[in-house]
Amino acid sequence: MIRMDADKPIKTETGPAHVLTMEDWSVDAIHKLLEKAQWFADHPEKLPLQRLYAANLFFEPSTRTKLSFEAAERNLGLDLLHFEADTSSVIKGESLYDTVKTLESIGADVVVIRHDRDRFFEELTEKLNIPIINGGDGCGHHPTQSFLDLLTIRQEFGTFSNVNIVIAGDIFHSRVARSNLDVLERLGANVYVSGPKEWMGDELEKRWLPMDEAVETADVMMMLRIQHERHTVKMAAGPDEYHKRFGLNEEKAARMKPDAVIMHPAPVNRNVELADTLVESDRSRIFKQMKNGVFVRMAVLRHVLEKQKGCLNQ
Amino acid sequence: MIRMDADKPIKTETGPAHVLTMEDWSVDAIHKLLEKAQWFADHPEKLPLQRLYAANLFFEPSTRTKLSFEAAERNLGLDLLHFEADTSSVIKGESLYDTVKTLESIGADVVVIRHDRDRFFEELTEKLNIPIINGGDGCGHHPTQSFLDLLTIRQEFGTFSNVNIVIAGDIFHSRVARSNLDVLERLGANVYVSGPKEWMGDELEKRWLPMDEAVETADVMMMLRIQHERHTVKMAAGPDEYHKRFGLNEEKAARMKPDAVIMHPAPVNRNVELADTLVESDRSRIFKQMKNGVFVRMAVLRHVLEKQKGCLNQ
Amino acid sequence: MIRMDADKPIKTETGPAHVLTMEDWSVDAIHKLLEKAQWFADHPEKLPLQRLYAANLFFEPSTRTKLSFEAAERNLGLDLLHFEADTSSVIKGESLYDTVKTLESIGADVVVIRHDRDRFFEELTEKLNIPIINGGDGCGHHPTQSFLDLLTIRQEFGTFSNVNIVIAGDIFHSRVARSNLDVLERLGANVYVSGPKEWMGDELEKRWLPMDEAVETADVMMMLRIQHERHTVKMAAGPDEYHKRFGLNEEKAARMKPDAVIMHPAPVNRNVELADTLVESDRSRIFKQMKNGVFVRMAVLRHVLEKQKGCLNQ
Structure with a gap:
């Protein structure tokens, strides 16, 4: 069941540049990411990433996922651009692509999106230069x-x-x-x-x-x-x-x-x-899961930013 | 009218661990808090509290109280987790307790709540490990x-x-x-x-x-x-x-x-x-009151965090 | 078409203290502001302004303008007070003037406003001590x-x-x-x-x-x-x-x-x-325009804060 794409060796080894579905992640890459998350769990003194912006686009209601990403972002020292779906130009009919392209132009370095459309991200990753993290799509994925x-x-x-x-x-x-x-x-x-x-x-x-x-x-x-x-x-x-x-x-x-x-x-x-x-x-490990949510999101954010910027290796 | 709870001597002396009603505050503790607030008023160079998170849960509309808390939090160097009542899982029927417990798990160090239910905080303080500040409950208290x-x-x-x-x-x-x-x-x-x-x-x-x-x-x-x-x-x-x-x-x-x-x-x-x-x-002292609102909220936040963490004495 | 107000020489030379309409800006002042914006475009290492607060009051939906101001503010090191029009006391009937006066009292150093009323800012600039930036008024101006x-x-x-x-x-x-x-x-x-x-x-x-x-x-x-x-x-x-x-x-x-x-x-x-x-x-220069939006807003914010505080010259 592991994807063995011979023509995408880097992807298979170190994980994809976007975080969209679990299928894109090899067993190796999963283990590496979990180690990174555990490292964050073990080291409360986190390394801040200076002057990088994250934007969280939640087109469906959520408390824990949105705030968990926010805590992860702030823990890493990322700054936030506060996107609000219900007062955005999306209600004037702007497409998701145009919205994210706008955020990229304004300075977002990484975008987290929850959207009710299955695989909303397909159009985005083809055409954008910043990593997309899937915060939940339709009934599909929530990596x-x-x-x-x-x-x-x-x-x-x-x-x-x-x-x-x-x-x-x-x-x-x-x-x-x-x-x-x-x-x-x-x-x-x-x-x-x-x-x-x-x-x-x-x-x-x-x-x-x-x-x-x-x-x-x-x-x-x-x-x-x-x-x-x-x-x-x-x-x-x-x-x-x-x-x-x-x-x-x-x-x-x-x-x-x-x-x-x-x-x-x-x-x-x-x-x-x-x-x-x-x-x-x-x-019960339910509240442990919530705590771990912050650590894996820190690891995921760090992962995509390292892939993108190539210079954030700790 | 002062509560003389012989079995809670620390509370009577230094103020309660949560900030819920004025009845919980002895005259001594009130004076101490006001001195602290005045100190903030007199010292524009405020001491930042590093890497601590506040979340403001306002289930009723408010400008001045919410922004005043936010200014107080930022003045102290606290970071914010941006909770939005109207897009939260509360609309899926999640209880206030579960919501605050989630915030605690995600990393909130202090939570400010405004809610239309009288004494909404009673269930919370029994079971949570982070301080609660009452930002207004029903027709009841607004300390x-x-x-x-x-x-x-x-x-x-x-x-x-x-x-x-x-x-x-x-x-x-x-x-x-x-x-x-x-x-x-x-x-x-x-x-x-x-x-x-x-x-x-x-x-x-x-x-x-x-x-x-x-x-x-x-x-x-x-x-x-x-x-x-x-x-x-x-x-x-x-x-x-x-x-x-x-x-x-x-x-x-x-x-x-x-x-x-x-x-x-x-x-x-x-x-x-x-x-x-x-x-x-x-x-008129109306706008002076607003300015003082920020100083007392700084003092209140610092008070509960000192009680909780035991290590923030200036 | 240039306004030659002999009794307002400083305004004509260095631009107005508020940013409201383009008519208030002399050709000289426009060129100076554009040079400042270009300087920000050329110098990614931006100078942070410590402990200053901006509040963005958007009474009409917007993605790009609001987030562009936010990015500009954060790039300059300004802190944000997160005003939300739809949960504010404005829905209790509070006037725009009282709302902005409240923000000033709470600690806002500059306020950005988008409002559907033409020239909403006239009453404000007469009576307030902080600069107002027009983020779009009615069918009128959007400097x-x-x-x-x-x-x-x-x-x-x-x-x-x-x-x-x-x-x-x-x-x-x-x-x-x-x-x-x-x-x-x-x-x-x-x-x-x-x-x-x-x-x-x-x-x-x-x-x-x-x-x-x-x-x-x-x-x-x-x-x-x-x-x-x-x-x-x-x-x-x-x-x-x-x-x-x-x-x-x-x-x-x-x-x-x-x-x-x-x-x-x-x-x-x-x-x-x-x-x-x-x-x-x-x-197309459409996405270039968006990037430039952040630079000119940095320049505009810096301009009004320098006029106001008189001590932020780089």
Whole structure:
């Protein structure tokens, strides 16, 4: 599953110049990025990047992703250009390309974009000279969320090999699940899925475990957020019924392996996919994931700026 | 009226770890904070706090309070995480607690919150490890507004003892009035009220003065903003009628004591509670109050961060 | 056309203390400002202004102007107070004057304002002690847009004397056109107009050229944006028809003089006033204009702060 593009050796070795999808990242490049993120985690005295500008273009609401990028940018010493989607010329009908080209002209050195259009970035990377970081596109990719999940697992188990990971819930509508499933398998983990069978594509059937078996198999239970706002198919069961049948409650959590952990991309629907009392339990790594989000975004920003500028090697 | 919690001696001596209500502040702690604010007023060369993050969560519209906090934060060298209530995950139904916990995880060192729910902060301070500053809750408290009023009076008279203060107007719906009345009395001032009698609770009746007597008694006329947007009881009189009967106009201002001053939390409804021409008159301290707002917020931020971090003593 | 106010000699020599309209600027003062902007263009190592605050008050949507000011401010080392028009006390009915006076009290050293009221700034400059920069008022003035157009022309031809400039399109509704026409003529350029005759006032008739003659005459084709959102008079022709008759397409561009260039204030309505393929063609200076926008705004900010503070001479 690793891409072996003989004609793009540098890309395969050191990671792509933009950060768009996890498929663009070789196992080697992923490991290098995680090491860099861990280095930031271990060294609170961060190296500031002087006089470089980042702009965060969030065309969909977000707290944690936007602020996490902002914290990462400020931690690195980057300056911000405060783009506001709802008062921008985009409402006069300006295209995304023209908007980003404007930001480049004004002085942005890197742009982070969340947009509801799948693969919004394709037109941009062809024609722009600054790196683009995908902060989430449509139902597609969300690479920095994947990276933070990976860093959290790596901190926990020191490896991905033969770690049993169950992704549970609304996989069909989850950016996180799609990005994670492939990359975790590439890194050597055993990936299972759980949740309502009607939410799984056919190709996931062979990985499916009933919830009772899932909790006993998993080293990591990756619970997904029920995306009420995206659901086209009606939920057969109400929230209480869902919680009982497919959610993780205290009774099921008690049957998990001693060192197994619970992850969730947040925000949590408390008592739907995950019991309220488990969110801050000993097994939970949910707030650890948020902290790691800042470190991987620092690593990702540093990565693309180093590729671009060629002179920021620490 | 001073809280003598024998089991919380440090709190009583040096002020609380969060800034939530004026009741939590002993007279001693109030004086200490005002001295600190005055120190900032006197020393334009401010000490920067490196690599600390503040986040301002304003769930209600505000110009002066939000920007005043922002100026105070930047003056101290704090960095900002730009939270925007209207594009945050709160609109996906995330709780205030989960939102603030996220900010803590991402790296916020102090959080300022304005929220329309009374005592919104109670759940937060129990469970979070970063200080919360109340930027205004419901119809309840607004401690930094109280502190700036106090600093302004202290600059004017050098003391609170036997200073005659008249709070005039819509006391029932005013955050400022509630916080101020108690604390001014605790500090030794003589506090009176004026304005429409139907806007006073029964317990205020004994302090009530008719406007004609109030202007001759006051060292400080604290005019309140008519909160049109909060009023549940209809105003008996229109704005003109209100101005004539309960507002402060030039004719009444002329009868004030020679050194008496006019204060107002702003924004002013010009020619309703206060005549247009008095807003920037010699007696007015309205823009001085705004300047002092930045100094007290610097002092408040420094106070909570010192309590938290234990190492920022200048 | 130069204002020779004998009683305001300093203003005429060094430019006004506020930046409001191009009429306030003498030819001398314009040249001085352009030299300063060019100096910033030539010296990427910019001089930071420590501990000074700028506030950008944009009461109308904008991407490029707001972010361009922000980049200019940050490049100079100014700090920002983040004013948000839509959550400010302005929605409680506070006047623009009271809002800006508040910002001054809180610590703003310079304020940039875009507002839909013509000459919104008149009341402000009389009564405030900080400089105001006009970021666009009503259908009236937009001086920093004019300055960036001027800098771009100056970089291209080294002079304005006898440069043939055609302003084409919706001159009647364009801030840019109004500000530019007068000032270009004052600087020695030959200014023509083109586009639908019904969009020209009578006083422009003598400058009017048909599009076919305009493209052969021009050293600079300044294409204007069709302001769909401002148009009170219905466009006689649809966008395709407009493009054919009054827009600039490849066929017409091919007939321009060898060194002639295309300018546009952006955002472009692609294939209406300007062919898609010309936006990033060799003749286009559109993205150069955006870069220059940051340099002229740096120069303008430095100019007003030097006038105000009297001590920032480099």
